[in-house]
Amino acid sequence: MSQKLLLNAKEINIILHRLACQLIEKHNDFSNTVLIGIQPRGKFLANRLAQILKSEYHIKHIQLGLLDITFFRDDFRRGEKPLEANTTEINFLVEDKNIVFIDDVLYTGRSIRAALTAIQSFGRPNEIELLTLIDRRFSRHLPIQPDYRGRQVDAINKEKVKVNWLEHGGEDAVYLVNN
């Protein structure tokens, strides 16, 4: 197994600030916007962005939720491993809200398809956008594209993109792993 560093901590930090600025450009004070981290891995990115928006750009009011998509996935009973559920923490209705889905890697788009269905359980949003740190283009199974992307990566299918966070994995870094 070999791995190549795609982004280091400094680069990730710059990207996170750029993404935060792009969000502000569109959503101003976030009064009608909610951020939804897609469980399990989108949680870290969502938390990080919310923290930057609050502390560095002084956005006072940010609604952040976590959405688990396990029961909405299209590969139930089809994989080798059983699906493991995570917690959903959405303590508000998303009726008429502008939602930003946040996930670390966009690959086939199937997770986002599941998330689009899952979020309907919490109301009918006004609009849904997608923010992703890594966009693995050319590998989509569905017509889904991000509205905000950190970095585009061209990787072949047997390669894996691994995102580590300081709070989960001990460092901020993105690797391309070749099995």
Place this chain on the structure above:
Amino acid sequence: MSELSVNHLLGIKDLNSRDIQLIFETADHFKEVINRPIKKVPSLRDITIANLFFENSTRTKLSFELAEKRLSADVINFSASQSSVKKGETLIDTVNNILSMKVDMVVMRHPNPGACVFLSQHVNASIINAGDGAHEHPTQALLDSYSIRERLGKVQGKNVVIVGDILHSRVALSNIFALQLQGANVMVCGPKTLLPKYIDKLGVKVETNLKKALEWCDVANMLRVQNERMDMTYFPSTREYTQQYGVNRALLNSLDKEITIMHPGPINRGVEITSDVADSKQAIILEQVQNGVAIRMAVIYLLASKIKH
């Protein structure tokens, strides 16, 4: 690996403590789901489940059906009173006819102990036991333990007494197995005629004095006297049974602690439990019913995940 060790839920006896842990953790997620504005997930949209009830039931049948529908499964219902069973069809024939309509899972209640085990050996579908005679009622025991865990934080080390008609109760047996697997101490309490011989061999304490039992316990699970299963007189009168084994407010007030009261339903108000106790905050009877849907969703989901596509 988060997978059940079994392909059917025939009884608690077949499970291990990791299975119970997994069912509870999965039920936690489903409990969140059923409290959403839209309470449904699409996981089981390609699964068909047959509910076969060869014996009367309201709560369990509704609870299973709701759990199945919340998971988006297709559901067919069957009750023995309106079926060809009366015309002389055997159990295997009945079930195989239903399975030939491409059914993946069977939830069955049957008056004969072991009917589900028998079925699981002869038909090609995942079987869930919804009560077989006086043998087991595993989902009831799971939801009882889950409700204790919810109210008291954990099941391990708690003292639980099961009061009433132990002899005719499948709930009692499944509860004993489930509670012991999780490290609780179990006592049974009732008139001697309604306690099975050798029940102490299961490692449970046996008590015939209700006051002493309540003083010992953290949780009292009150069972109904199953008159419909009684083929002889087990106690002189209902009034006398109530005097000896009914829980009322005065009795609870005489204890030096507040215990949790459970009941699997249906309640005979004024017999094993008085109305003021059943409707008090000490009783978690309606929580049990709500948790029943979440537990059954978890069991169905986990078993369905083992049916290969």
